[in-house]
Amino acid sequence: MLTKGQIQQIDTYLESIGIEYFDFRHELTDHIAEELERNLQLRKSVDFDAAFEAAKAHYPTKDLIEQQFIAKLDAYNPLKEWKYFNGKRILNSIAVYTAAILPTFLISGKNLNFLLIIYVFFSVVESLRMIFSFRAKYKLPGKKLIIYSRETLLSLLAPFLISVFYLGKSMINGKFFDKPVPIIGFMILVFIMVFAIFALQTHLDYEKERYLNAKRRYPFLFES
Amino acid sequence: MNKKVLYKGCLEPILLKLLHENGRMYGYEITRKVKELTAGELNITEGALYPLLHRLEADGVLEAEMENIGNRVRKYYSLTQNGRKEKVKAVSELENFAQTLQLLLNPKPSF
Numbered sequence: 622m623l624t625k626g627q628i629q630q631i632d633t634y635l636e637s638i639g640i641e642y643f644d645f646r647h648e649l650t651d652h653i654a655e656e657l658e659r660n661l662q663l664r665k666s667v668d669f670d671a672a673f674e675a676a677k678a679h680y681p682t683k684d685l686i687e688q689q690f691i692a693k694l695d696a697y698n699p700l701k702e703w704k705y706f707n708g709k710r711i712l713n714s715i716a717v718y719t720a721a722i723l724p725t726f727l728i729s730g731k732n733l734n735f736l737l738i739i740y741v742f743f744s745v746v747e748s749l750r751m752i753f754s755f756r757a758k759y760k761l762p763g764k765k766l767i768i769y770s771r772e773t774l775l776s777l778l779a780p781f782l783i784s785v786f787y788l789g790k791s792m793i794n795g796k797f798f799d800k801p802v803p804i805i806g807f808m809i810l811v812f813i814m815v816f817a818i819f820a821l822q823t824h825l826d827y828e829k830e831r832y833l834n835a836k837r838r839y840p841f842l843f844e845s
Numbered sequence: 846m847n848k849k850v851l852y853k854g855c856l857e858p859i860l861l862k863l864l865h866e867n868g869r870m871y872g873y874e875i876t877r878k879v880k881e882l883t884a885g886e887l888n889i890t891e892g893a894l895y896p897l898l899h900r901l902e903a904d905g906v907l908e909a910e911m912e913n914i915g916n917r918v919r920k921y922y923s924l925t926q927n928g929r930k931e932k933v934k935a936v937s938e939l940e941n942f943a944q945t946l947q948l949l950l951n952p953k954p955s956f
Binding site: 622623624625628645647648649650651652654655656680684687688691 | 871872873891892895896899911914915916917918919920
């Protein structure tokens with residue numbers, strides 16, 4: 622049987638080539654370890670390092686990354702997150718949205734671009750705060766848990782990129798003050814930003830449940 | 846024709862049948878068992894096996910449990926109730942397919 626240090630060596634190697642997905646790496650470590658154990662038993666003269674080098678060649682990095690990608694896609698189901706979008710959260714998001722677009726009726730059109738910059742800044746800061754406080758609260762075990770999804774990243778980045786593109790264009794053309802963002806465009810962007818923040822909250826609730834379930838079912842995985 | 850291509854569509858029923866017969870199995874054990882049963886004719890690569898196992902788990906056909914084995918963690922798969930129904934369906938489809946192939950490859954002479 623391989624020693625703890627040898628298992629760690631396999632695990633560290635997998636991590637170094639980009640296999641970060643928690644569930645998949647456990648499985649792959651076990652697969653390679655078992656193969657190595659069999660090979661070492663069959664060929665007594667071969668040492669662990671030589672057998673491990675041969676195993677590395679047998680599992681090309683490109684194939685492993687591809688498998689990880691498929692494993693991540695299969696395990697993640699965004700529909701499961703919708704259960705966290707409850708009535709209270711929907712009402713909260715409507716209230717925040719209403720409060721956010723109210724100033725558009727009170728300030729002059731020229732100041733709309735400034736307001737948009739403030740909102741973009743706030744939404745980015747708030748999203749990062751949520752992500753970092755989640756990671757600090759739910760300490761990861763030795764192996765990484767992926768808490769982001771393509772959907773989350775896209776919904777967070779989309780309003781940011783659109784706003785930066787629009788405002789950047791106005792600045793380059795020297796029309797930042799003369800050509801404010803149209804009210805309808807402003808309202809849509811704010812809607813996407815508010816939705817993105819609440820979607821992130823929902824996603825983190827889903828990840829929290831996964832984390833707590835894993836901790837309850839497999840406490841030994843969380844032992845350092 | 847590439848043997849891998851021919852076997853590709855048969856992997857799911859083979860896997861379900863194996864799990865039905867053995868109760869619970871882990872990835873490496875499945876690859877070994879298939880190789881052993883087919884005398885090395887069919888060699889399931891981990892590239893084909895793990896994505897399939899993960900998809901079936903996500904679809905609720907398989908359930909997984911992790912166990913601490915010495916110095917590492919092992920993931921065991923077994924059929925869910927839904928998986929047992931799926932197994933019957935998938936194996937029967939594969940048998941029909943094999944019979945149809947037989948008819949095509951060895952047609953009975955008509956008089």
